Amino acid sequence: MNNGEQTHALYRLLPSLNDLLLTAQAATQLRSHPREAVVRSARNVLNQIRQEIADGQHTQASLTARLSDLGDSIAGDLDRSGRFSLRPVINATGVILHTNLGRAPLGQSALDHIVEVAGNYSNLELDLSSGERGSRDAHVESLAVRVMAKTIGENEPPNDLQAMVVNNCAAATFIALNTLAEGKEVLISRGELVEIGGGFRIPEILTKSGACLREVGSTNRTRLTDYEQAISPNTGLILRVHQSNFSMQGFVTRPRLPELIELGKRANVPVFEDQGTGLIFSLEKHGIHCEESLLESYRPGCDLIAASGDKLLGGPQCGLLIGRKYLLEQIRRNPLLRTYRVDKMTYAALEATLLDHLSGAADSIPIRRMIGTSAIEIQARCHSIADQLRAPELFVEVVAVKSLIGGGTTPGASLPSYALSLRHATLTPDALLSALRQSEPPVIGRLNEDRVLLDLRTVNADCDALLGTLLNGCWTDLQSGLQTSGK
Numbered sequence: 001m002n003n004g005e006q007t008h009a010l011y012r013l014l015p016s017l018n019d020l021l022l023t024a025q026a027a028t029q030l031r032s033h034p035r036e037a038v039v040r041s042a043r044n045v046l047n048q049i050r051q052e053i054a055d056g057q058h059t060q061a062s063l064t065a066r067l068s069d070l071g072d073s074i075a076g077d078l079d080r081s082g083r084f085s086l087r088p089v090i091n092a093t094g095v096i097l098h099t100n101l102g103r104a105p106l107g108q109s110a111l112d113h114i115v116e117v118a119g120n121y122s123n124l125e126l127d128l129s130s131g132e133r134g135s136r137d138a139h140v141e142s143l144a145v146r147v148m149a150k151t152i153g154e155n156e157p158p159n160d161l162q163a164m165v166v167n168n169c170a171a172a173t174f175i176a177l178n179t180l181a182e183g184k185e186v187l188i189s190r191g192e193l194v195e196i197g198g199g200f201r202i203p204e205i206l207t208k209s210g211a212c213l214r215e216v217g218s219t220n221r222t223r224l225t226d227y228e229q230a231i232s233p234n235t236g237l238i239l240r241v242h243q244s245n246f247s248m249q250g251f252v253t254r255p256r257l258p259e260l261i262e263l264g265k266r267a268n269v270p271v272f273e274d275q276g277t278g279l280i281f282s283l284e285k286h287g288i289h290c291e292e293s294l295l296e297s298y299r300p301g302c303d304l305i306a307a308s309g310d311k312l313l314g315g316p317q318c319g320l321l322i323g324r325k326y327l328l329e330q331i332r333r334n335p336l337l338r339t340y341r342v343d344k345m346t347y348a349a350l351e352a353t354l355l356d357h358l359s360g361a362a363d364s365i366p367i368r369r370m371i372g373t374s375a376i377e378i379q380a381r382c383h384s385i386a387d388q389l390r391a392p393e394l395f396v397e398v399v400a401v402k403s404l405i406g407g408g409t410t411p412g413a414s415l416p417s418y419a420l421s422l423r424h425a426t427l428t429p430d431a432l433l434s435a436l437r438q439s440e441p442p443v444i445g446r447l448n449e450d451r452v453l454l455d456l457r458t459v460n461a462d463c464d465a466l467l468g469t470l471l472n473g474c475w476t477d478l479q480s481g482l483q484t485s486g487k
């Protein structure tokens, strides 16, 4: 037989969907699942096998073996289809704010508050004292300003300060530019025409907002006089973009924010900072210097600041706008704002997170806890898991590594940490990494040359025992999985 005839013969071994549904294995599944779900899974499995034949993966013997456990394959497909797609994973990458892994995990008080608010009706937009329609922002506005004031040691925030919440910091920046500078010029340093991540480019967003970009200075050097000379009656805003995801070194200068604010005051042009990171505590004691915080934008009296909720603030995904009342009032009147409206769950999580910051219960915010964990403690946890490992195919060492804060913050900065360094007798490091992703819950590690590293800084200590069990168990499943898929 030639190749084409052989393949044809293999296809002929496949049962029809109808015959498959009449088998005993399918009957078992039909007793516990709706018929259309079993039909869908049976069809998926048959399609998968057809693809394997088309890819030249089967001989007559391997196909016969594959067909002998069709029942298990259907059951496996049914299991997967009933499972959530969005699931918790163990983040062992050592990157604390990992955008692919959902950035900041929320603290317990935020989670509790979400459950209580979202599972019930709430006063989301009802003023309980007057009985009239209220504002969503009321639930977090005064907290946000109080957190800022308290963290820099002021007792009371200035009373012309307000705050509001939109979907994310990108939206906050856009709505601010659109409201305050449509048809006007926005002054920005050429050193700040950056891409923030996820394709969010400052020059593009500026153009889309209807503002006219007025570049000043050069990529590496911008002086106060560059801004001064560019100011005209048509200047709507001075924009400052925090260099959160890159750093420039060498022959570099730009005015300090207080100087820009002073210039803005003199020229009667508001200064808006896209601060981004939402950092409101000091990273100095963790050995990270030079990271400008939200407070450093707030303290000298920046007119308007935008920050992310799910970076170093440690809260839900959202964008905070904090600034002078007359500016926020204009933004609140922008009809586009309705398209950036945030859900009650976000307000609940943000309110609880801000309260944790305010009450000094900062360690209940997971990212602060992770940043604060000492390398020694992480080393001890690594050794205790390594000592439990019994899988003979797995070689493990405990090695010193560097964790990152990530999420487009603190570029170049790292925290000393420790990791389990894994090698498998037969699997390549890539296959090992992939096997870990297939475990339940999935474990996300990172590659370092011929090893897989699991940095425990980003793993909740409650999960250490589970991680040990997964490492001991998943190889046998993996190998039998490889055999049953005929590969």
Ligand SMILES: *Cc1c(COP(=O)(O)O)cnc(C)c1O
Pocket: 168, 169, 170, 171, 196, 200, 241, 242, 243, 244, 245, 274, 275, 276, 277, 307, 308, 309, 318, 319, 407, 408
């Ligand atoms: C991260 C970041 C953004 C984008 O924030 P999102 O909340 O992800 O939209 C914008 N500006 C700066 C300076 C940032 O660091």
